[in-house]
Amino acid sequence: MNPTQSQPNFKILDLPPELLENVFDQLASSPDSLLAARFACRAFRDHSLVAFGTQFFTCLVAILHPISLIILLEIASHPNLSRFAMKIVISGERIGGIIEVSDEADEGMLKDL
Numbered sequence: 001m002n003p004t005q006s007q008p009n010f011k012i013l014d015l016p017p018e019l020l021e022n023v024f025d026q027l028a029s030s031p032d033s034l035l036a037a038r039f040a041c042r043a044f045r046d047h048s049l050v051a052f053g054t055q056f057f058t059c060l061v062a063i064l065h066p067i068s069l070i071i072l073l074e075i076a077s078h079p080n081l082s083r084f085a086m087k088i089v090i091s092g093e094r095i096g097g098i099i100e101v102s103d104e105a106d107e108g109m110l111k112d113l
Contacts, residue, residue, distance in 0.1 A: 013043055024048035028055045053084030061089045 012020070024044075027034040028051040038045045038052060062072040076082050 017047060020047040021050055024051040027051065031055060049080060053081055057081050057084040059087040059089065060085050061091060063091050 012023070015023075024034065024037065024047060027037055027048070034048060034051060034055060038048050057075060060072060060075060062068045072088070076085060076088075
């Protein structure tokens with residue numbers, strides 16, 4: 001090929017969806033890379049759903065705190081991410097830090113939880 005002739009640019013989104021999912025499966029070994037790719041564009045976010053869900057939502061851990069339980073309920077009711085939750089652990093102890101309740105938190109709803 002003559003160096004002056006140009007080849008058409010390769011676009012990763014031109015790959016079949018199955019191959020794109022395999023690319024994101026490989027990125028799942030580096031969670032930071034997977035998260036960065038998901039922020040690149042909506043198509044990447046959509047194609048990386050399985051890798052993202054299996055990496056981050058297979059086992060959910062919640063503590064007995066209203067904010068933690070709200071997050072658990074949001075994930076459990078999410079139309080796409082909920083299907084990846086295979087195990088839920090409720091702990092009576094705080095893991096890794098303290099969760100502060102903001103002044104805007106709805107006291108009634110938190111008591112219902």
